[in-house]
Amino acid sequence: MTTRTAAARATVYGYPRQGPNRDLKKAIEAYWKGRVSAAALRTTAAELRHANWKQLAEAGIHEVPSGDFSFYDHVLDTTVMVGAIPARHRDAVEADALDGYFAMARGTQDVAPLEMTKWFDTNYHYLVPELGPDIVFTADSTKQVAELKEALALGLTARPVLVGPVTYLLLAKPALGVPDDFDPLTLLDRLLPVYAEVLADLSAAGAEWVQLDEPALVQDRTPAELSATARAYRGLGALADRPKLLIASYFGRLGDALPVLAKAPVDGLALDFTEAAAANLDALAAVGGLPGKRLVAGVVNGRNIWVNDLSASLATLGTLLGLADRVDVAASCSLLHVPLDSTAERDIEPQILRWLAFARQKTAEIVTLAKGLAQGTDTISAELSANRADLASRASSPITHDRAVRARAAAVTQADACRSQPYAERATAQRAHLQLPLLPTTTIGSFPQTGELRTARADLRAGRIDTARYEERIRAEIQEVIAFQEKAGLDVLVHGEAERSDMVQYFAEQLTGYLATRHGWVQSYGTRYVRPPILAGDISRPEPMTVRWTTYAQSLTPRPVKGMLTGPVTMLAWSFVRNDQPLADTARQVALALRDEVDDLEATGASVIQVDEPALRETLPLRDADRSTYLAWATEAFRLTTSAVRPDTQIHTHMCYAEFGDIVQAIDDLDADVISLEAARSHMQVARELASHGYPREAGPGVYDIHSPRVPSTEEAADLLRTGLKAIPAERLWVNPDCGLKTRGWPETRASVENLVAAARTIREEL
Numbered sequence: 001m002t003t004r005t006a007a008a009r010a011t012v013y014g015y016p017r018q019g020p021n022r023d024l025k026k027a028i029e030a031y032w033k034g035r036v037s038a039a040a041l042r043t044t045a046a047e048l049r050h051a052n053w054k055q056l057a058e059a060g061i062h063e064v065p066s067g068d069f070s071f072y073d074h075v076l077d078t079t080v081m082v083g084a085i086p087a088r089h090r091d092a093v094e095a096d097a098l099d100g101y102f103a104m105a106r107g108t109q110d111v112a113p114l115e116m117t118k119w120f121d122t123n124y125h126y127l128v129p130e131l132g133p134d135i136v137f138t139a140d141s142t143k144q145v146a147e148l149k150e151a152l153a154l155g156l157t158a159r160p161v162l163v164g165p166v167t168y169l170l171l172a173k174p175a176l177g178v179p180d181d182f183d184p185l186t187l188l189d190r191l192l193p194v195y196a197e198v199l200a201d202l203s204a205a206g207a208e209w210v211q212l213d214e215p216a217l218v219q220d221r222t223p224a225e226l227s228a229t230a231r232a233y234r235g236l237g238a239l240a241d242r243p244k245l246l247i248a249s250y251f252g253r254l255g256d257a258l259p260v261l262a263k264a265p266v267d268g269l270a271l272d273f274t275e276a277a278a279a280n281l282d283a284l285a286a287v288g289g290l291p292g293k294r295l296v297a298g299v300v301n302g303r304n305i306w307v308n309d310l311s312a313s314l315a316t317l318g319t320l321l322g323l324a325d326r327v328d329v330a331a332s333c334s335l336l337h338v339p340l341d342s343t344a345e346r347d348i349e350p351q352i353l354r355w356l357a358f359a360r361q362k363t364a365e366i367v368t369l370a371k372g373l374a375q376g377t378d379t380i381s382a383e384l385s386a387n388r389a390d391l392a393s394r395a396s397s398p399i400t401h402d403r404a405v406r407a408r409a410a411a412v413t414q415a416d417a418c419r420s421q422p423y424a425e426r427a428t429a430q431r432a433h434l435q436l437p438l439l440p441t442t443t444i445g446s447f448p449q450t451g452e453l454r455t456a457r458a459d460l461r462a463g464r465i466d467t468a469r470y471e472e473r474i475r476a477e478i479q480e481v482i483a484f485q486e487k488a489g490l491d492v493l494v495h496g497e498a499e500r501s502d503m504v505q506y507f508a509e510q511l512t513g514y515l516a517t518r519h520g521w522v523q524s525y526g527t528r529y530v531r532p533p534i535l536a537g538d539i540s541r542p543e544p545m546t547v548r549w550t551t552y553a554q555s556l557t558p559r560p561v562k563g564m565l566t567g568p569v570t571m572l573a574w575s576f577v578r579n580d581q582p583l584a585d586t587a588r589q590v591a592l593a594l595r596d597e598v599d600d601l602e603a604t605g606a607s608v609i610q611v612d613e614p615a616l617r618e619t620l621p622l623r624d625a626d627r628s629t630y631l632a633w634a635t636e637a638f639r640l641t642t643s644a645v646r647p648d649t650q651i652h653t654h655m656c657y658a659e660f661g662d663i664v665q666a667i668d669d670l671d672a673d674v675i676s677l678e679a680a681r682s683h684m685q686v687a688r689e690l691a692s693h694g695y696p697r698e699a700g701p702g703v704y705d706i707h708s709p710r711v712p713s714t715e716e717a718a719d720l721l722r723t724g725l726k727a728i729p730a731e732r733l734w735v736n737p738d739c740g741l742k743t744r745g746w747p748e749t750r751a752s753v754e755n756l757v758a759a760a761r762t763i764r765e766e767l
């Protein structure tokens with residue numbers, strides 16, 4: 001490719017906020033504990049912003065983002081910017097803006113925080129705006145203006161990034177006391193003047209361009225929502241005192257929203273051109289491109305951790321050159337969703353490290369691509385040949401191509417993913433085999449992860465204790481957990497998961513083909529960061545992963561102990577996945593590895609095995625049209641994991657959410673024997689929903705809300721069971737908490753589980 005454009009520039013929409021050592025998290029948490037003053041916290045934050053901008057500028061990014069920084073969440077920052085502070089938080093915010101902000105994020109003793117939910121299909125969580133018909137929006141551009149000025153003062157070209165008005169409203173929910181059917185999008189005409197004011201302030205402060213993020217437009221949108229979008233940008237585009245507007249979309253294809261934005265009187269569009277959004281390219285050509293507009297091309301994937309295929313990206317950029325006035329290069333979305341810097345990973349083999357690109361490496365890729373586009377590919381020939389070598393090494397590595405794993409996956413048949421008998425027959429066999437009482441009681445798996453357990457794990461890692469000493473500690477914990485459960489009178493016991501720091505990482509560490517990182521932190525919400533492991537190669541299980549703990553637990557009691565595994569879909573959802581093969585293939589490999597574990601558990605005496613899939617719903621694709629394909633491979637992976645067992649072995653699954661109406665068919669397709677779900681807070685709503693969908697299997701809607709330290713009384717739990725029984729007959733109802741108990745303390749766990757068992761006994765007598 002030799003086409004040149006002198007205008008191509010490199011940019012990003014956002015950068016990891018935490019600093020190289022999770023400095024922001026530490027400073028904020030120290031502030032919460034009163035150890036750091038507000039002024040010191042603000043200084044740390046400013047230093048981190050400066051360091052990020054300098055890093056970006058030195059790497060060659062021409063236009064840096066501003067305003068992407070946040071003390072907690074950028075959607076909450078938008079709520080502040082438009083003055084949509086919920087009534088219950090207004091006093092706190094007026095008394096002290098920073099403390100009020102954290103009160104909205106985390107709640108206080110007396111006031112509930114905003115609800116938190118996932119940012120599209122990422123693992124980042126935002127705080128849900130609460131809006132009602134009486135809201136009076138007011139503009140507060142303080143943060144945006146201040147951060148823009150900071151960047152400009154460094155001599156940089158900065159582009160403020162805001163959540164766009166349409167996405168903001170589409171992400172909102174009705175405020176407390178407002179009817180459920182209130183549609184926040186009806187507030188658009190009141191919100192636009194506030195955006196106009198912020199835009200004018202930013203323009204006055206020196207912004208040439210402002211970016212408005214509209215990722216909600218990559219989801220299915222109604223004609224009314226699309227016309228609201230058109231109206232919004234007609235309005236903002238017509239403003240007199242405004243900066244140039246760049247409307248950004250990411251996390252997928254724009255579909256019907258593309259012609260709407262292409263026609264809008266704005267100055268530029270930023271589109272996702274990664275594989276998942278490839279349709280954007282044809283769609284853009286179909287609308288005749290963006291004559292007179294700037295196109296920012298998100299060709300470097302902003303949410304995976306893989307090195308870019310620079311030649312492929314250059315080819316895409318070359319095509320795009322004919323479709324817009326000016327083409328700039330960017331990541332497909334904010335780099336918030338990837339770790340900061342892969343060079344910090346000292347434990348990963350140098351060869352494999354070269355396959356990885358975290359935020360810093362992606363920045364360099366963007367700069368290289370912009371240079372190639374502007375000055376010709378001969379100016380980046382060294383980068384291109386190094387990139388080709390890295391891609392070739394990945395493609396031909398035995399790590400990514402394990403013959404045995406591939407042969408086994410290729411040989412999978414329909415029958416492998418089917419249990420040998422239909423559910424109804426199995427249920428009878430299981431009843432005979434397990435001899436459980438009506439309303440059997442159990443827990444979801446984990447018992448409190450005490451400080452001592454965490455210390456023991458840290459001691460092991462630091463070499464202060466050896467493996468034998470550590471395992472002794474775990475066995476002692478298992479003894480205690482089993483003794484407690486027997487005494488409490490639970491029917492199906494668990495070993496308590498004391499050995500697991502995390503339900504995905506524990507398995508990732510033991511499976512071949514999975515990589516763990518040391519510093520690969522990614523923001524999950526607020527000051528909470530996670531280190532997702534990396535599905536890097538073909539997956540196999542060198543040896544059993546959980547069997548020795550489950551058999552040890554079983555050796556201590558005559559009651560059945562549940563084997564406990566994390567399911568294949570959740571393993572994928574909470575890891576960085578491969579981009580060199582379909583997700584379905586990776587899921588199948590993980591499923592086969594887990595299937596061996598299930599079989600080993602059964603062979604060593606487990607009659608009940610639970611395979612948790614709390615992520616089944618959260619990975620649901622953003623567009624309806626993509627959902628059936630996903631659900632087909634996801635449910636197949638679960639069945640592949642669980643189908644080799646005998647009919648009288650009972651397979652449980654667990655999902656921790658209460659709203660699953662849209663995947664009830666998929667839940668049934670898992671063909672599990674028993675499912676446990678969250679229900680305590682919604683007063684058994686899930687039981688009614690399952691019943692209304694004709695769900696035929698056994699189910700345990702939770703009767704103990706484990707998110708709260710509150711101990712439910714026996715009578716309260718019994719009441720919930722009575723409600724549950726109206727929807728699910730006694731022969732199919734289980735009694736259990738909402739989720740695992742690992743975040744709870746022992747005192748409330750003891751009391752709650754005892755009350756739960758007492759409640760089951762009370763109801764058994766009433767039957």
Ligand code: GLN
Nearest residue numbers: 444445446612614656740
């Ligand atoms: N078995 C896991 C536990 O009890 C399930 C956790 C989850 O659903 N997130 O901790």
Ligand code: ZN
Nearest residue numbers: 655656739740
């Ligand atoms: Zn759960």
